[in-house]
Amino acid sequence: MRRIYPVAGIALGCAWAVGGDxxxxxxxxxxxxxxxxxxxxxxxxxxxxxxxxxxxxPRLRHGPIITAKLSLVVLAAGAQLALALxxxxxxxxxxxxxxxxxxxxxxxxxxxxxxxxxAPPHDDGSEPS
Numbered sequence: 001m002r003r004i005y006p007v008a009g010i011a012l013g014c015a016w017a018v019g020g021d022x023x024x025x026x027x028x029x030x031x032x033x034x035x036x037x038x039x040x041x042x043x044x045x046x047x048x049x050x051x052x053x054x055x056x057x058p059r060l061r062h063g064p065i066i067t068a069k070l071s072l073v074v075l076a077a078g079a080q081l082a083l084a085l086x087x088x089x090x091x092x093x094x095x096x097x098x099x100x101x102x103x104x105x106x107x108x109x110x111x112x113x114x115x116x117x118x119a120p121p122h123d124d125g126s127e128p129s
Contacts, residue, residue: 004042006103009100012098012102013095016098017094031076035073039062039066072098
C-alpha cells in the first residue's frame with residue numbers, strides 16, 4: 001500500500017496544477033472524483049492479492065479515508081483561493097503542496113485507514129453490538 005502514495009501524490013498534484021485556468025470549484029470536483037475513484041481501484045487490487053493467497057492484506061476503513069480526502073480537497077481549495085489573491089501561480093503551488101502532503105502523510109496515515117487483516121470484515125474499530 002505504501003508504494004502507491006508517491007504515484008497518487010504526483011498524479012493528483014499534477015491534475016490540480018494543470019488546471020490553473022479553471023475555477024477552484026472545478027479543481028475540487030475533479031480531485032474528489034479522482035480520489036473517490038482511486039479508493040475502489042485500490043480495494044480491487046487488495047482483493048486480488050487476498051484471493052491469490054499472498055500475505056494477509058489489511059481491509060480499508062472507508063469512512064476515515066473519505067473524510068480525510070474531502071478535508072484535503074477543502075483545504076487545497078481554500079489555499080488556492082487565498083494564494084490567488086497574491087500570486088498567479090496559486091494552482092501550481094497548491095498542486096505541489098497537495099502532492100507533498102499525500103506523499104509525506106499518506107504512509108503514516110495507513111495505520112488509521114486500515115483494519116487488522118485478521119479482523120472480521122464488519123469490524124470498523126467500534127465495539128461489537
